[in-house]
Amino acid sequence: MIEFKNVVKQYPNGFRAVDNLNLLVHEGEICVLIGPSGCGKTTSMRMINRLIDISSGEILINGQPNTELPAEELRRQIGYAIQQIGLLPHMTISDNIAIVPRLLKWDEDRIRTRVDELLDLVGLDPDISRDKFPRQLSGGQQQRVGVARALGADPPIMLMDEPFGAVDPITREVLQAEFLQIQERVGKTIIFVTHDIDEAIKMGDRIAIMRDGHLVQYDTPDTILAHPNNRFVRDFVGTDRTLKRLGLIRIKNLMDASPPTCTLDSTVEEAKQCFVDYGAKSVFIVDKDDGTLKGWVDKEELKTNTSLLDAMYEAHWVDIAVRQDATAREALSAMVARGFRVTPVVDRHGKLVGTITLKALQDLVSYDPTSTATTEAVSNVG
Amino acid sequence: MTAAFGFFFLPLLEIKPNRLASGITVNLFEIEGDLRYIALFLLALIALAISFQEKRLQRGWTLVALGNLLIFLTLLLPANAATDLLDGAASLFEEGTRFSNPRIFTSSAIAFGLLGGYIVLFGGLRDLVAEKVNSGVRLFASAIGVIFVLIALFNGSFDIYSILVEFSQRGETLGQRFIEHFVFVLVSLAAGLIIGIALGLWAARDERMEDIILYAVGIIQTIPSLALFGVLLVPLARLGDQSFVNVFQFFIVTLIIGLVVLFFVSRIQGTLPESLRPWAIIIAFVMLFIPVALFTILAITFGFKTVLNVFLDPALSQTLTLVFAGYVLAVLVFWLDRRLDEKRSIRRLRYVRYGLTALATVGFIGLLFSGASQIIGSRQLADISVRNLGVSGIGTAPAIIALTLYSLLPLVRNTYAGLKNVDPAIIDSGRGMGMTPAQIFFEIELPLAVPIIMAGIRNAGISLVGIAAVASIIGAGALGDFILLGVNTTSVDLILLGAIPAIVLAVMLDAILQMLERLFTSPGIRREA
Ligand SMILES: Nc1ncnc2c1ncn2[C@@H]1O[C@H](COP(=O)(O)OP(=O)(O)O)[C@@H](O)[C@H]1O
Numbered sequence: 001m002i003e004f005k006n007v008v009k010q011y012p013n014g015f016r017a018v019d020n021l022n023l024l025v026h027e028g029e030i031c032v033l034i035g036p037s038g039c040g041k042t043t044s045m046r047m048i049n050r051l052i053d054i055s056s057g058e059i060l061i062n063g064q065p066n067t068e069l070p071a072e073e074l075r076r077q078i079g080y081a082i083q084q085i086g087l088l089p090h091m092t093i094s095d096n097i098a099i100v101p102r103l104l105k106w107d108e109d110r111i112r113t114r115v116d117e118l119l120d121l122v123g124l125d126p127d128i129s130r131d132k133f134p135r136q137l138s139g140g141q142q143q144r145v146g147v148a149r150a151l152g153a154d155p156p157i158m159l160m161d162e163p164f165g166a167v168d169p170i171t172r173e174v175l176q177a178e179f180l181q182i183q184e185r186v187g188k189t190i191i192f193v194t195h196d197i198d199e200a201i202k203m204g205d206r207i208a209i210m211r212d213g214h215l216v217q218y219d220t221p222d223t224i225l226a227h228p229n230n231r232f233v234r235d236f237v238g239t240d241r242t243l244k245r246l247g248l249i250r251i252k253n254l255m256d257a258s259p260p261t262c263t264l265d266s267t268v269e270e271a272k273q274c275f276v277d278y279g280a281k282s283v284f285i286v287d288k289d290d291g292t293l294k295g296w297v298d299k300e301e302l303k304t305n306t307s308l309l310d311a312m313y314e315a316h317w318v319d320i321a322v323r324q325d326a327t328a329r330e331a332l333s334a335m336v337a338r339g340f341r342v343t344p345v346v347d348r349h350g351k352l353v354g355t356i357t358l359k360a361l362q363d364l365v366s367y368d369p370t371s372t373a374t375t376e377a378v379s380n381v382g
Numbered sequence: 383m384t385a386a387f388g389f390f391f392l393p394l395l396e397i398k399p400n401r402l403a404s405g406i407t408v409n410l411f412e413i414e415g416d417l418r419y420i421a422l423f424l425l426a427l428i429a430l431a432i433s434f435q436e437k438r439l440q441r442g443w444t445l446v447a448l449g450n451l452l453i454f455l456t457l458l459l460p461a462n463a464a465t466d467l468l469d470g471a472a473s474l475f476e477e478g479t480r481f482s483n484p485r486i487f488t489s490s491a492i493a494f495g496l497l498g499g500y501i502v503l504f505g506g507l508r509d510l511v512a513e514k515v516n517s518g519v520r521l522f523a524s525a526i527g528v529i530f531v532l533i534a535l536f537n538g539s540f541d542i543y544s545i546l547v548e549f550s551q552r553g554e555t556l557g558q559r560f561i562e563h564f565v566f567v568l569v570s571l572a573a574g575l576i577i578g579i580a581l582g583l584w585a586a587r588d589e590r591m592e593d594i595i596l597y598a599v600g601i602i603q604t605i606p607s608l609a610l611f612g613v614l615l616v617p618l619a620r621l622g623d624q625s626f627v628n629v630f631q632f633f634i635v636t637l638i639i640g641l642v643v644l645f646f647v648s649r650i651q652g653t654l655p656e657s658l659r660p661w662a663i664i665i666a667f668v669m670l671f672i673p674v675a676l677f678t679i680l681a682i683t684f685g686f687k688t689v690l691n692v693f694l695d696p697a698l699s700q701t702l703t704l705v706f707a708g709y710v711l712a713v714l715v716f717w718l719d720r721r722l723d724e725k726r727s728i729r730r731l732r733y734v735r736y737g738l739t740a741l742a743t744v745g746f747i748g749l750l751f752s753g754a755s756q757i758i759g760s761r762q763l764a765d766i767s768v769r770n771l772g773v774s775g776i777g778t779a780p781a782i783i784a785l786t787l788y789s790l791l792p793l794v795r796n797t798y799a800g801l802k803n804v805d806p807a808i809i810d811s812g813r814g815m816g817m818t819p820a821q822i823f824f825e826i827e828l829p830l831a832v833p834i835i836m837a838g839i840r841n842a843g844i845s846l847v848g849i850a851a852v853a854s855i856i857g858a859g860a861l862g863d864f865i866l867l868g869v870n871t872t873s874v875d876l877i878l879l880g881a882i883p884a885i886v887l888a889v890m891l892d893a894i895l896q897m898l899e900r901l902f903t904s905p906g907i908r909r910e911a
């Protein structure tokens with residue numbers, strides 16, 4: 001847990017880069033600092049490990065002021081990764097990762113195991129990368145090593161200043177996803193600086209929006225998107241914030257999990273009964289054995305046809321369904337494209353698991369986000 | 383490619399049949415009808431023809447072989463002819479000419495021959511480089527000619543040339559002068575390195591000093607060496623007259639005053655008006671400059687005397703060889719250690735290495751002490767004058783100090799550039815990981831600056847070899863002695879006798895420093911690859 005208490009940073013030239021900042025970063029969460037360039041994100045972050053001195057106020061780490069330890073000792077307990085990566089070019093990858101463990105005087109055997117473990121964690125083959133030098137790696141690989149190095153001595157806290165800022169957009173997406181997976185395993189308390197709102201929404205458990213050294217809003221991504229405090233935040237998150245919100249929610253948390261279903265060998269009567277039971281306009285047809293979606297049938301068709309197979313529209317599930325781990329945003333996109341009001345939801349193997357309606361999506365973004373339904377849906381993200 | 387190649391060969395076409403000039407009279411003697419020179423000329427033509435051949439590897443090897451042959455023959459053939467010439471000398475000169483040590487001077491055609499040979503050789507080597515022939519093999523291929531020349535040299539084939547006649551007469555002093563020269567360069571380089579790295583570091587760290595320091599060392603470089611010797615003459619002579627005890631007391635007193643002033647100035651910095659602040663600091667530094675400079679002068683001159691003693695005294699120089707062997711062995715063990723097992727270095731080998739290094743270091747310190755005690759001799763402390771420590775207006779003292787000053791520019795500038803060159807993000811990440819300032823300096827900045835600093839050392843070393851030769855003018859000894867004598871007696875061979883060893887020294891020094899550079903530069907930041 002990291003707590004900023006009335007923290008001020010005034011540079012010698014009188015400029016207040018950070019002005020009376022109060023912020024509480026919860027244990028095991030990723031707190032994203034975001035804001036326009038020059039708003040004091042980096043300054044705030046670097047005051048935590050005292051690369052920059054605080055002018056007034058204090059920063060508490062697990063309740064202790066961060067000035068209690070000598071600066072170097074403090075920094076060895078806090079992971080540090082920056083956009084420029086800053087790998088030492090004259091040292092091998094393993095020596096780079098081993099820097100903090102060596103400073104902490106771990107014994108060499110332990111360090112060697114740790115280095116291999118970390119290389120594995122960030123998706124590099126230890127046997128191949130260990131003895132290479134930084135310049136022999138690609139930008140993305142170097143960023144991975146930068147993350148591995150920050151995790152070196154397993155610090156409880158990590159500071160990351162635009163850690164994926166220097167790589168191309170595709171690599172960045174990959175690194176972001178990988179890092180979220182890593183975080184799921186290691187559960188660090190992370191301060192993550194970025195100026196990219198999409199990255200903030202994707203990575204942050206909470207987002208702190210800053211402007212001119214002030215904290216403007218500090219909330220979960222969904223709350224920030226649903227309820228921007230003021231014009232500045234609204235402009236900052238962008239006019240497509242509704243879509244961005246939908247991007248945060250997984251379909252499986254929104255869908256109706258008891259879809260109107262018949263199997264391929266059902267009789268017309270059984271199907272008719274199904275329409276009555278569910279009060280639906282369409283019923284989905286699945287395979288009797290594995291529940292794979294095979295198509296659907298409309299109420300009107302049943303009147304003229306004597307066999308269910310004749311009445312149904314047959315289609316591959318890939319073309320008509322959305323996956324349950326897709327985001328609401330993806331589902332909306334699919335529904336708009338296909339002109340469906342109701343769309344079947346399937347699992348990875350095409351098994352029908354529910355339905356989602358266009359109305360449910362609309363309700364979600366127009367409803368009060370503090371109402372229980374949405375909060376539940378949002379808290380289940382991930 | 384072929385066109386450029388052909389261009390390279392142009393000078394070769396200028397080759398003439400060799401002429402030998404007698405140095406005593408200015409007569410030219412044609413060597414008549416000797417087919418061997420035509421052979422030489424033909425060789426050059428063949429080389430030219432081959433250079434148009436297309437197959438690169440073959441062309442390379444042929445050219446290297448031809449080049450070596452050309453070099454060797456250019457030196458050997460005239461020597462044979464020269465012998466004939468000498469035998470018949472009596473009949474060539476007017477009657478009554480006195481003969482003592484008759485000798486043959488080499489003339490410019492030989493130089494052309496060698497030049498041509500080397501052009502052919504290097505042309506071939508370029509091909510071999512392009513064909514990625516192993517560098518060891520290349521080195522050997524290019525050295526064959528030299529090896530043959532050396533064999534012939536020891537065989538006595540060239541004894542007829544006048545430079546060797548000089549050599550046979552002065553060989554012993556040549557060795558001593560060579561060592562003097564080497565020690566001059568070594569000591570001034572070492573002293574310059576300490577001062578230069580300190581100043582370079584200071585300039586890189588302190589923005590106020592940056593310009594002052596870089597400007598000051600730049601100015602030193604522009605002073606002609608003779609003028610610098612002259613400037614140093616009077617103060618050093620004065621200093622030499624003092625007794626050591628007095629100078630030492632003076633040193634302590636000025637040091638204390640300087641430190642007090644510095645402390646005082648840094649205390650009242652904040653209260654001074656803005657315009658006075660830089661001046662206060664400058665005054666404090668000037669005060670400190672006196673004792674520091676005094677100490678430096680004494681340390682360098684005395685250090686030089688000591689090291690020279692160690693090298694020249696027969697007993698001490700033998701020990702020196704042992705010490706040196708110890709260090710070389712330690713480096714070898716280190717290398718072996720790395721080779722044997724990359725992952726875990728073998729403990730025992732490491733102890734051997736530490737042991738060797740320690741032993742050699744103890745020996746080295748012992749050597750320095752005995753060298754130093756020889757200088758002081760059995761004098762009582764009160765009797766020791768600064769002159770006894772080697773400080774004097776002419777001779778080695780002004781020379782070694784001037785050399786040290788000259789070494790500063792490349793050393794300071796490169797240290798400064800090397801440190802400034804380090805990516806700030808790398809230092810920031812070091813700091814962010816909790817490295818102390820000392821760790822950042824020794825584990826990040828220095829290793830990253832090493833290639834540039836080493837380039838400065840090489841630069842300084844080579845130019846020092848040249849400047850040290852000038853130092854002979856003020857009686858400092860070294861190889862310049864021969865050159866001076868040669869200039870005074872218009873004897874080209876004496877000049878060469880001084881110059882060739884100096885060139886050899888420079889090349890050797892550069893090669894050794896280059897090796898050290900490779901040793902100290904991490905493969906992660908090496909230029910090639
Ligand atoms: N040493 C300094 N002296 C004066 N102003 C500074 C200094 N360092 C940074 N600043 C200013 O502080 C502000 C905040 O900087 P920073 O925290 O790096 O911004 P960012 O949010 O882009 O990371 C910027 O406007 C910058 O110009």
Ligand SMILES: [Mg+2]
Pocket residue numbers: 041042
């Ligand atoms: Mg920043």
